[in-house]
Amino acid sequence: xxxxxxxxxxxxxxxxxxxxxxxxxxxxxxxxxxxxxxxxxxxxxxxxxxxxxxxxxxxxxxxxxxxxxxxxxxxxxxxxxxxxxxxxxxxxxxxxxxxxxxxxxxxxxxxxxxxxxxxxxxxxxxxxxxxxxxxxxxxxxxxxxxxxxxxxxxxxxxxxxxxxxxxxxxxxxxxxxxxxxxxxxxxxxxxxxxxxxxxxxxxxxxxxxxxxxxxxxxxxxxxxxxxxxxxxxxxxxxxxxxxxxxxxxxxxxxxxxxxxxxxxxxxxxxxxxxxxxxxxxxxxxxxxxxxxxxxxxxxxxxxxxxxxxxxxxxxxxxxxxxxxxxxxxxxxxxxxxxxxxxxxxxxxxxxxx
Ligand SMILES: Cc1ncc(COP(=O)(O)O)c(C=O)c1O
Numbered sequence: 001x002x003x004x005x006x007x008x009x010x011x012x013x014x015x016x017x018x019x020x021x022x023x024x025x026x027x028x029x030x031x032x033x034x035x036x037x038x039x040x041x042x043x044x045x046x047x048x049x050x051x052x053x054x055x056x057x058x059x060x061x062x063x064x065x066x067x068x069x070x071x072x073x074x075x076x077x078x079x080x081x082x083x084x085x086x087x088x089x090x091x092x093x094x095x096x097x098x099x100x101x102x103x104x105x106x107x108x109x110x111x112x113x114x115x116x117x118x119x120x121x122x123x124x125x126x127x128x129x130x131x132x133x134x135x136x137x138x139x140x141x142x143x144x145x146x147x148x149x150x151x152x153x154x155x156x157x158x159x160x161x162x163x164x165x166x167x168x169x170x171x172x173x174x175x176x177x178x179x180x181x182x183x184x185x186x187x188x189x190x191x192x193x194x195x196x197x198x199x200x201x202x203x204x205x206x207x208x209x210x211x212x213x214x215x216x217x218x219x220x221x222x223x224x225x226x227x228x229x230x231x232x233x234x235x236x237x238x239x240x241x242x243x244x245x246x247x248x249x250x251x252x253x254x255x256x257x258x259x260x261x262x263x264x265x266x267x268x269x270x271x272x273x274x275x276x277x278x279x280x281x282x283x284x285x286x287x288x289x290x291x292x293x294x295x296x297x298x299x300x301x302x303x304x305x306x307x308x309x310x311x312x313x314x315x316x317x318x319x320x321x322x323x324x325x326x327x328x329x330x331x332x333x334x335x336x337x338x339x340x341x342x343x344x345x346x347x348x349x350x351x352x353x
Contacts, residue, residue, distance in 0.1 A: 001340040003333075004314060008258045009271035011329045012316075013237065013344075015336045017252035021236050022055050024248050028219060035229040037061045037080055037211065042233030042323045044351070045332060046074045047344035061211075061231040065090050065097070066351035072101040074347070080104040080211065082167055082231060084132070084140055086112055090353075091119035094127065104128035104209075106167045108142050113154050113161065120160035129155050130167040130211060133196065135189050137172040145196050152205045165207030168193055169231070174216035175280070177244050186220040193226045216245055237322040241280040254316040255283065255325065256333075257300060259309050267309040271317060272298040277324025283317035 003012065029036050038052050040062040049060055049071065059078025062068050068079050079101050085094055086109075097103050098120055107113055107129055120127045131151045134141030142148055148166065155163040170189055176182045193210055200207050213221065213230035215238075221227060234242055237253035257271030267288070273295050276283055282293045285302045292303045300317065309315070319325035326332065326346055334342040 003256065003335050003338050003340060006256055006333055006340065008256050008314070009269075009275040010256050010333060011326065011331075012254050012256050012333045012335045014252045014254070015334050015341060017250045018236055018334070021238070021249045021252060022051065025218075025232065025235050026055055028248070029230065032221060032223045032225060034213075034221065034225055034227055037078070037229050037231055038235075039063075039082070039231045039233030040067055040071060040348070042236065043326055043332070043344075044346050044348035045326075045344045046070070046347045047342070048236065048332075049074065049076060058229070059102070061233075064351055064353060065093060066353045067348045068097055068101075068103065069093070070348045070351060072097055072103075076101065078102045080130075080231075082106060082130075082169065082211070084108060084112060086115070088115070091115055092122070095119040095123040095125070098127040099123055099125040102128065104130060104164055106130045106132040106140070107151060107155070108132045108134075108140050110151065110154055113151065113158065117158040117161055124160075126160060126162050128162050128164045130164050130209060131155070132167040132169075133193075135168045135170050135192070135212075136185065137170060139171065141167070145199055148196060149200060149203050149205065152200060152207075153203070156205060163205060163207075165209035165211065165228070166193070166196065167211050168227075169212040169214070170217060171214065174214040175241055175245070176216070179245075182217065183220055186217055190222065190226055197226055215242060215247065215249065219248065234322050237326075239280070239322040239325070240282075240284045240318050240320040243284070243318065251318055253319060253322050253325070254286070255319055257315050257317065259311055259313040259315055260299075262307070262309055262311055265305045266301050266303050267307050267315065268299055268301040269315050270298065271300045271315075272296050274298060275325075275328055276300075276317065276319050277321040277328065279324050280321035283319050286316040286318065
């Protein structure tokens with residue numbers, strides 16, 4: 001199948017850029033003491049998971065229980081839900097899953113610890129638990145060392161839970177364009193986590209894992225980082241938002257659209273907001289960089305007086321945010337030049353429970 005035959009709007013992934021990104025991450029992590037448990041949220045595709053595991057990832061991180069269930073179903077033996085699951089109706093499913101795979105989950109409240117213990121005790125087995133520590137993003141996580149130690153002790157007292165360590169994700173820094181700000185904040189987090197680790201050791205609760213990291217922060221970690229593993233996701237694809245950071249990864253993901261109408265001053269395509277995430281800004285129209293873009297539900301248009309586009313032409317966009325964009329599609333077309341070389345279903349599309 002040729003790229004020109006793909007019905008649009010559709011997502012294409014350029015094979016060489018995708019493979020380069022995978023290799024670049026491996027090279028980067030090989031120079032450190034950190035392992036890799038990449039985040040499923042970015043692609044939600046078991047085909048991609050298989051490639052990440054074959055390339056050396058120790059397991060897979062995800063955000064939601066329903067994603068974790070898909071991963072376990074596909075045979076992934078080490079899954080981290082880097083998130084809290086608190087709804088009573090879901091806890092039985094957490095316990096069932098903990099019997100199928102090595103499952104790790106995050107907590108930031110003593111009531112969660114009690115509820116998870118009850119659920120897992122009913123099924124038997126062990127659930128591995130990270131205490132989420134808030135390091136500046138102002139989302140989930142306890143805010144002091146003392147609270148981390150308190151929860152770690154509580155977890156250790158539960159017969160069916162195992163204290164694994166700390167979840168510390170600095171999402172507020174991932175897209176910080178000022179490199180100096182990213183560097184100094186990263187160093188401060190490293191120092192704080194080192195102090196926390198020492199306190200946990202002194203309390204007889206040494207953390208086995210300190211987990212976190214993103215595409216925008218991974219290269220700022222020291223070789224012997226206090227982090228034991230990284231959870232990066234976007235590095236495989238990149239996007240308009242990450243393009244501003246001058247990272248070592250290249251853009252591999254494009255929304256392929258068809259020009260459906262032209263006027264002397266504008267080009268209109270069939271790719272609108274229903275086929276592309278706009279939460280981190282508008283897409284970049286390849287070939288029309290820097291020109292005003294207007295997006296509506298089913299249309300994307302660029303103001304480009306004197307353009308040469310014709311109805312039926314193909315036009316590529318670089319999405320503003322790869323993760324929310326992929327979640328809008330059933331499949332990813334892997335392409336090499338004009339050839340479609342593979343089609344990867346977005347297995348867990350829409351799995352947000
Ligand atoms: C908890 C957590 N870990 C890791 C990531 C991966 O970040 P990125 O896709 O920027 O590499 C995210 C992204 O939102 C996240 O929420």
